[in-house]
Amino acid sequence: MDKSEVIDHIKNIKELPNSKLVEIMDILSAEFDNTKSNIINLTHYLDNLEIMYNSVLSEYEERNNK
Secondary structure, eight states: OOOHHHHHHTTTEEEEEEEHHHHHHHHHHHHHHHHHHHHHHHHHHHHHHHHHHHHHHHHHHHHOOO
């Protein structure tokens, strides 16, 4: 089942059998975990970029203030 099918099923959630609800919950849970992991990885990447930028900026400022 792809994301558009999940969205369509959620629109009719009252009519779905429990087995379909469990399937949708599994898909949404996996999507949540994947998104959470991506956000954490991107946060670490952004933090490292900031550290590198500040290091280069500091060196640049030292060279220009002498």
